[in-house]
Amino acid sequence: MTGVGAALNLGAIARGDSVMVVGCGAVGLSAVQGARLAGASVIIAVDLDPAKLALARRLGATHGINASSDDAVAAGKRETCGRGVDVVIESAGSAAAFRTTTGAVRPGGQVIWLGKIDVNKDVAFRWGSLMQEKRIRRVSYGNARPRRDFPLLARAYLDGSLMLDELISRRITLDEINDGFGALKRGEAIRSVITFD
Ligand SMILES: NC(=O)c1ccc[n+]([C@@H]2O[C@H](COP(=O)([O-])OP(=O)(O)OC[C@H]3O[C@@H](n4cnc5c(N)ncnc54)[C@H](O)[C@@H]3O)[C@@H](O)[C@H]2O)c1
Incomplete structure (x- = not known):
C-alpha cells in the first residue's frame, strides 16, 4: 500500500512522466509498480544491490542504477535529456537516499519521502538542491483509503498488473x-x- 499509494495517490504521475525510485525493497518495488500502473514512461530504479535492481526491472523499471558505483543524480539527468526527473520517490530510509531525491528531481518536480531513519538524527542537504520550486512531502502508508484502495490492489493482483x-x-x-x-x-x-x- 505504501509504495503503490505513493505513486497512485500522491505522486500525481501523468502518462509519459519520468519517475525515480530510490531503494528497492518491498516498498520501493511496489512504488516501481505504482509508477508503471500510472503510465510513467521512464522508471529509474536505484539500489545498492544488483539483485534488487534485476527484480525492479522485472516489475516495470526501465533503468536500474547501482548507487554504490553510479551517480544516481547524473543518471536521472541523463535519462531525462538533462531536465531532471518529474517524480522521485525515496524508499530506502537513508540520509544518502534523501539527498539523492532532491538532487535528481527537476525544477518544479515532486519528491515523496517514505523511508524512516532514527527520529533524533539530522539529515543535511546542499541548499541549492532544495531550490527551484521543488515540492517535497513525507508520507505514511501511501495516503491509503483502505475501502477504496484495497479492492483496487486486489483487482490489480488478480488481473496480473500488480505482481x-x-x-x-x-x-x-x-x-x-x-x-x-x-x-x-x-x-x-x-x-x-x-x-x-
Ligand atoms: N512511510 C511509510 O508509511 C512506510 C511504510 C513502510 C516502510 N517504510 C520505510 O520505508 C523504507 C523501505 O522499507 P522496506 O521494507 O522496503 O525496506 P528494505 O530494507 O527492504 O529496503 C530498503 C532498500 O533500500 C536500499 N538502499 C539503502 N540505502 C540506499 C541508498 N543510499 N541508495 C539506494 N538504495 C539504498 C537497500 O539496499 C534496500 O534494498 C524503510 O525506511 C521503512 O522503514 C515507510
Missing part, C-alpha cells in the same frame, strides 16, 4: 519469525510470509 508473488522471498512458520526478521535486516529477503497450517 505480488515476486515480492515473497520465502514462506515460513510462526516459529521461524525471528529468522524472517533476520533475513529482512540482512537484506536477504524482500518479504517472508508466515503460513498457518
Whole structure:
C-alpha cells in the first residue's frame, strides 16, 4: 500500500512522466509498480544491490542504477535529456537516499519521502538542491483509503498488473519469525510470509 499509494495517490504521475525510485525493497518495488500502473514512461530504479535492481526491472523499471558505483543524480539527468526527473520517490530510509531525491528531481518536480531513519538524527542537504520550486512531502502508508484502495490492489493482483508473488522471498512458520526478521535486516529477503497450517 505504501509504495503503490505513493505513486497512485500522491505522486500525481501523468502518462509519459519520468519517475525515480530510490531503494528497492518491498516498498520501493511496489512504488516501481505504482509508477508503471500510472503510465510513467521512464522508471529509474536505484539500489545498492544488483539483485534488487534485476527484480525492479522485472516489475516495470526501465533503468536500474547501482548507487554504490553510479551517480544516481547524473543518471536521472541523463535519462531525462538533462531536465531532471518529474517524480522521485525515496524508499530506502537513508540520509544518502534523501539527498539523492532532491538532487535528481527537476525544477518544479515532486519528491515523496517514505523511508524512516532514527527520529533524533539530522539529515543535511546542499541548499541549492532544495531550490527551484521543488515540492517535497513525507508520507505514511501511501495516503491509503483502505475501502477504496484495497479492492483496487486486489483487482490489480488478480488481473496480473500488480505482481505480488515476486515480492515473497520465502514462506515460513510462526516459529521461524525471528529468522524472517533476520533475513529482512540482512537484506536477504524482500518479504517472508508466515503460513498457518
Ligand atoms: N512511510 C511509510 O508509511 C512506510 C511504510 C513502510 C516502510 N517504510 C520505510 O520505508 C523504507 C523501505 O522499507 P522496506 O521494507 O522496503 O525496506 P528494505 O530494507 O527492504 O529496503 C530498503 C532498500 O533500500 C536500499 N538502499 C539503502 N540505502 C540506499 C541508498 N543510499 N541508495 C539506494 N538504495 C539504498 C537497500 O539496499 C534496500 O534494498 C524503510 O525506511 C521503512 O522503514 C515507510
